[in-house]
Amino acid sequence: MTAIASAKRYDAVVLGAGHNGLIAACYMARAGLSVLVVERNPYIGGAAVSRQLYQDFTYSNCSYVCSLLRPEIMRTLELPLHGLQIIPYEGGCTMMRDGGHLALYDNHDALRREISRHSKRDAEAYDRFARDMLRQCRFIKPLLMRTPPDPTSFKPRDLMELLYLGQRFHRMGETRMYETLRFWTMSCADFLDEYFESDIVKAHLAGSSIIGTALGPRSPGTAYVLLHHYMGDIDDAVGAWGFARGGMGAVTNALAASFQASGGEIRCNAGAERVLTSGGRAVGVALADGTEVRAATIVSGLDVKRTFLGLVDRKDLPAEFHRQVENFKIRGSSGKLNIALDAVPSFPAIPEGAPCIRGDLHITDSIAMMERAYDDWKAGIWSQAPYVDMLIPSQIDPTMAPAGKHYMSVFVQYCPYELASGSWDDGKRQAFGETVIQAISRQSPDFRKLILHAEIRTPWDIENEVGLTEGNIFQGELTMDQLLFNRPVPGYAQYRSPIRGLYMCGSSTHPGGGVMGAPGANAAREILRDLRRDDLRLDGLH
Template identity: 65%
Template sequence: MNYDAVIVGAGHNGLVAACYLARAGQKVCVVEKNDWIGGAAVSRELYPGFTYSNCSYVASLFRPEIMRDLELPKFGLQILPYEGGAVFMENGDYLGMHRDHDANRREFARHSKRDAEAYDRYSRDVLRHCRFIRPMLLRTAPDPSSFRPRDLSELAWLGKQMFGLSEAAMYDMIRFWTMSISDFLDEYFEHPTVKAYQAVASIIGTALGPMSPGTAYVLLHHAMGDVDGNVGAWGFARGGMGSITKALKASLEAAGGEVRAGNGIEKILIKNGRAIGVAMENGDEVHGKRVVSNMDVKRTFLKHVDEGELPGDFVKRVKAFKIRGSSGKLNIALDKAPVFTALPPNSPHMKGDMHFTDSIEKMERAYDDWKAGHYSADPFQDMMIPTMIDPTMTPPGKHFMSCFVQYAPPKVEGQDWTDADRDGFAKACLDQIEKYAPGFKNSILHVEVRTPRELEKEVGLTEGNIFQGELTFDQLLFNRPVPGCAQYRSPIKDLWICGSSTHPGGGVMGAPGRNAASEILRDLRAPTKDMSEAYAVL
């Protein structure tokens, strides 16, 4: 069968792109190497009766426009906002966080009256940055070197947004995009634990420390999501993160699309400079009028396309694209809920994100270990217990704990990860939890440990990088993934990319998939210039 589009990878962006194309009347087939779908947004039962969100673990960035367009609630998707969180401090105290802004102010005042006063100004300024960037998420980044009317129009629109700011806000915006989160927070807060909590989102999934330039933007990338219209709110997908991709698959099939799981691709088939399908690992071929890759830009063009089919300058730029693994994950089945000595019984703070790193200096030391080529001896952990809100994931009275960990390098002191390295990494994480919740280890029924090795092998995330590429300023907008190829097209005609390597970047957002589908459908109406011609003049 010859399809209109063959989508490579049943991660959330691939499924989003497939859904939009199918709803536009295209005959679509999604091919997936694993026996299950979802990519990083997956729910799996790895211990009897327990459902793990064993890669991505929280929802907020997924665009509400996409949820409405694809009718995902109709297909069972429900997002449950979580309550707050806590940072456990070395002195035995804690900093608690709430969904309510005024409650947070009162908690800040318990530690620093000055920080409580600064919290309003901080929240206002971050929201202003969010309001500036959010409209760009579902727009294709313009090519500043192009004279096509559409690119000129988009550049004019972008300029209008910028010049709609006051002079002071414009200067702040430019500074914000390039400064470190440590420097940014120093302009508002004084208490080290208040700063540590606010810095969390700036290091999640990125191979940078809180003192590295550019981490302030990573904070914004995480802060611009929403749950039920509450900007910056986060939640759990009921039934685990796989509920998102399960709903996408149901939406796709309702529109006539097809998913083939359990067989990966060997290569993308190119004929006369045009993508015509994919060759599968089992020897089959799936043909289509176009191929849309949900893999990262390096995996797509360096592993599954013959280099001779690509312009040399393009290959050089792809090789230079930064995809650096920095994260690991522990998924833990618990016989009972842990008891944290700092928290009162039945604390609502256990219904959100909990951390043990109570200063930016500690975060930076954890990053120092990564730079030295080793996993962090005293890691930063973003720890959550989704079953405090969603009891459907475990048997009654039991709990699932998710621990997202920074930092874990793609190689340990220059060598591939070994099982001994993996076990040492897990021990560092579990020992840290035990310190603040004595007896915790005795309640463990099962632990799944995922280092960058497992994330790359099982999920297809190069070096274990969850964003398919660093979210630094040199790799955003028209530079993502590479200049001249930032509009989901490639130098090969009818070969497209729709994963998180493209604008606007990573996270369970769906925007890259939606935007890629929009560009494909636009080209079906009015074909654009072949990208191979554009690279010929570079």
């Protein structure tokens, strides 16, 4: 078949209308480039998407809460002007098998009194824990919107960046340098043991260390995952999480509006089939609809495996790079239930009137139970007693469900991409959903009968719908071997690839996933530098 060449040439084509792709596209369009974003699905959003699958209910199908999205991106791309509003929610709660609970509250005194119901010591140790998380946040935050230096390079820019990193590290002083190195490599369970004695306190806090991660709370490296969930902020409240009004699709819808206001074009139902190269250089992209679009700059928001093992002629890649991409850890470990509810379910463990019902709710009350859930995943079955991160955003955001009805987002850890019994099918998907509903029902007697509709998503579904390899929500595990100048693979952490003109801007790149947007912004900066357009200063992007 001869491809039909698109009449129009673009300066750049971005693959995938997820948040990072759109952010990179926005910055390039603002720098004066003609930019086309191509999207495989009939709708934009990637994993930051709102969909109506049942009556007037809006689901945040994939990502469901927001904290990490960099404020400098929201500001420079004028996302509020284009409809984005982030509303913080307060705290959360873990319900215990014995009928008890632990809640987190924003008010410091309420929080201390709450924790002291379980341990007086832990109540006072919490301040030390929060302090150390803040200390680590202060170290890492300035690195998010910077391109990681290549430690093997002698280029002045890399040397300067390495110096910057080294100075920041050194300035912490001896004790904190040790602490930081340990922190980046240790397990979350070990880390929490240094502060707390109460299992419920540890279990509640450890949740953030396993979300989206194919590791257990006792696996080395999970302490960093905890930090990854803490380093965001809402209006400078560090560690706070919130809802995008209208669901997570509001993020990408605002980005799309901002992009279009800068003259950008988005084409849906137009997935990329192949990146076209000539002499080791990207020259365009062939789309599923049979058209070819010519552009000297191709920017992939897809994960590193999907990009280089799926869209590129392998002969164009160095063997070493190819091998590293194949071995990139991007394991599916999370499922998701999106549920339309007739009313807010009752949770007898939560006291009447406690505001934590509007926060994140959990049912895993010990580290051991969490680790056990991971053991199931390793054995190729979904967790029989899964960890859930469950929220009812419609209690805060009136746009998510009809009045009086509610939308519940249930993130489920762990769920394998490939089952020991073989591939996923409808029956297994239903059985997985049933396991989750049963687990929640143990804390909520009326939950099941309030369910009007439930969308059940396995890692396999997420891969097929969104495109994330194995359904990994971070586009690659957030472990030390895959962070900073090693993300996605050594030597290619600066958003460029072995193919000139082909760039990466997805969460497979530094600083990783979580609807942060930093990879997209950082990639745009590198692209514009290569195009010598970096004279156009982008405020907030230094």
